[in-house]
Amino acid sequence: MKLNGAQILIDCLKSEGVKHIFGYPGGAVLHIYDALNVCTVIDHILVRHEQGAVHAADGYARTSGKCGVALVTSGPGLTNAVTGIATAFTDSIPMVVVSGQVPSPVIGSDAFQEVDAVGITRSCVKHNFLVKNADDIAETVKKAFYIATTGRPGPVLIDITKDATIAETEYEGYPKTIKMRSYQPEVQVDAEQIKKAIAIIEKAKKPIIYSGGGSVIGNASKALTTLTHNTGFPITQTLMGLGAFPATDKQSLGMLGMHGTYESNMAMHDSDCIITVGARFDDRITGNLEKFCPYAKIIHIDIDPSTIGKVVGVDVSIIGQVNDVLQALIQSLDTKKLENIDSWWKQINDWRSVDSMAYRTKQGVIKPQTVIEALYEVTKGEAIVTSDVGQHQMWAAQYYPFDKPRRWINSGGLGTMGFGLPAAMGAKLADPDRDVACVTGDGSIQMMLQELSTMLQYHTPVKIININNGYLGMVRQWQEFFYEKRYAMSYMDALPDFVKLAESYGHIGIRVEKEADLKPALIEAFKQKDRTVFIDILTDPTENVFPMIPSGAGHHEMLLAGRDEMASTNDSGLNLV
Amino acid sequence: MRHIISVMLENEAGALSRVAGLFSARGFNIESLTVAATNDPTLSRMTIVSVGDDNIIEQIVKQLEKLIDVVKVIDLTATEHVERELLLVKIDVNPNTQADIDRQIDQFSGKIIDVSEDTYLIEVAGQSKKINEFLDSLDASKILEVSRTGVTGVCQKREG
Ligand SMILES: Cc1ncc(C[n+]2csc(CCOP(=O)(O)OP(=O)(O)O)c2C)c(N)n1
Ligand SMILES: [Mg+2]
Secondary structure: OEEEHHHHHHHHHHHOOOOEEEEOOOHHHHHHHHHHHOOOOOEEEEOOOHHHHHHHHHHHHHHHOOOEEEEEOOOHHHHHHHHHHHHHHHOOOOEEEEEEEOOHHHOOOOOOOOOOHHHHHHHHOOEEEEEOOHHHHHHHHHHHHHHHHOOOOOEEEEEEEHHHHHOEEEOOOOOOOOOEOOEOOOOOOOHHHHHHHHHHHHHOOOEEEEEOHHHHHOOOHHHHHHHHHHHOOOEEEOOOOOOOOOOOOOOEEEEOOOOOOHHHHHHHHHOOEEEEEOOOOOHHHHOOHHHOOOOOEEEEEEOOHHHOOOOOOOOEEEEOOHHHHHHHHHHHOOHHHOOOOHHHHHHHHHHHOOOOOOOOOOOOOOOHHHHHHHHHHHOOOOOEEEEOOOHHHHHHHHHOOOOOOOOEEOOOOOOOOOOHHHHHHHHHHHOOOOOEEEEEEOOHHHHOOOHHHHHHHOOOOOEEEEEEOOEOHHHHHHHHHHOOOOOOOOEOOOOOOHHHHHHHOOOEEEEEOOHHHHHHHHHHHHHOOOOOEEEEEEOOOOOOOOOEOOOOOOHHHOEOOOOOOOOOOOHHHHHOO | OEEEEEEEEEOOOOHHHHHHHHHHHOOOOOOEEEEEEOOOOOEEEEEEEEEOOHHHHHHHHHHHHHOOOEEEEEEHHHOOEEEEEEEEEEEEOOOOOHHHHHHHHHHOOOEEEEEOOOEEEEEEEEOHHHHHHHHHHOOHHHEEEEEEOOOEEEEOOOOO
16 A cells, blocks of 8 residues: 555554544644544644643553653754653653654755754653654554563654655555564563572561552552562552552551651661662662661662662662562462561551651641642542642652552652643543542643643643642752752742633632632532633642651651751752752 | 673664763763674674773663663673774884884884885784883874774674
């Protein structure tokens, strides 16, 4: 069959099972749009900014487990997409981004809307391709999806020149299989390593499971839960891992790291055996590396060999799909041989009784923590919660216990403000029957506000929970702690009227100023099943995120709200990012 | 420690910049890098000399293996191997120094490949150490130009 390159591309995407593409047109992709226009099985979501397209595809991927797809034009279309691509890359999200490129004869001539897309994105994609020939499109698309979705997932960019989309060629259909000698993601779990790990686990008197985003992305929730229940071990989860193991289960110690719970961090510090599952010892987790887990033998399970030993030396590494490795552990583990850990649990429960998530309420102001607790109650813990970046993100992670994977969608690795709203739109399209809440802040929401328009056009009703503290709160918190309260540029004085703003985009706006109005407003908002509701909640402007591991400190040196006053100046804090 | 890392990669546009970009993005150091086609026209072979402790070299190897275009990575230093580098050096010569220089070239099995009225163009091949020694043996003030290829190498076993 003779087709042009654009038609081939669309047929490939169709054959790949793509149902939604998030994109924005421009000269270099007009042929692709022309072909997409007559395709009835793929819905195209016209965003208002290419960054929004990529975040939406990302939110779609995180919610559904499928590969997200975005389509952007050359030049500024591509550069606008880069933040979104880097966000997905840092969190290992499967995604294919198609960008238009100027016609191949003019590549390198500084043509109109020409940028070196492959060069610009090289360090924030799993792989990228430049396609200059219609004959190469089908195989490249096949490879792109294969690479994006297997092994440690990640975004793949396909940059296609305009002439390649125009040229007609013989199309023999989408390739059924693909083999690449340079990329073989399938790994066999090494039984020897399983044995070694079990030897350590059997001797452990103070074990802990430390699980990360890999458990979510690797669909290992069930196996993780089984292993945790079979062993009776305590489990702590990273910001990216929340939900893989139910937060309300009594074996869950909550999140660990900079703003994790006291019991999680203390247990990590004192542990003699850490079973690391799909986590990568990020600096937000470890605190001061010299003080990190001084007594523990560390087992590290990961699909990506380069994460092993990158930050922390480990005693046993097991490379493989997290789910496969956990299954192997479950099968080989004889739980009768495990040590009695009653005294360990007693110790942990003592730490728990410190109640590190307690916070002081104040007459006349709404505490942001209260907002998240109310959100949890009103949605019965069943919503998909996306978030932006800042204090509100930490509070959402701390006060909304996630019991299922793929319900907590946030930019953990790159910390991209602006992620929350488009990600919520993507999440709603992936799971239309579920409530989607976007927890955001007065700063973050203004970075991708224009997507409110897209959300009206495509009927993706989400509930926007704006924790409006009138500050770039996380910045303000650090300036309070580490810069002697010199609040450079963190006060947002000229905030818009968010209610009117929401209304002007055709949505419902509600402003909440008193705590008594909070729950009724949320209930009312979630009743509006087919409307997007923007709930602007004025919260305590000076509340800080606690507990906190200050910089240079170890897990056992946490600062707790109420108990500890943060030293207002701390030189080592200046070195933190 | 100094390591010689041999990388077999797809002979595709952009493959070289992926490797070079990886080294700069992750702050790995490169002492030298050579790349050329092999007997298989679809494969290039790159030889990288880098210095780092065991952890860093391990990371370099793993990060290289992670690149989609990379087919195989061998740390040559970990096996029996041969390394060679080629030096081209242009120097001033005059009747007073010529005999000395001829002797040095001989000693390092070098070759004079071009002679002008007052210059020599010399070629020396061998391990980098030998090339360093040869350059050190010359009077630095007489060296006009130096061009080194960087190291290439193979392991000695039949199966690399
Ligand atoms: C794109 C981007 N720019 C800057 C930052 C740095 N940053 C991190 S949190 C934050 C403040 C966020 O303010 P807001 O959205 O109001 O959230 P709050 O902390 O007040 O809850 C800033 C500026 C970032 N994470 N992302
Ligand atoms: Mg704020």
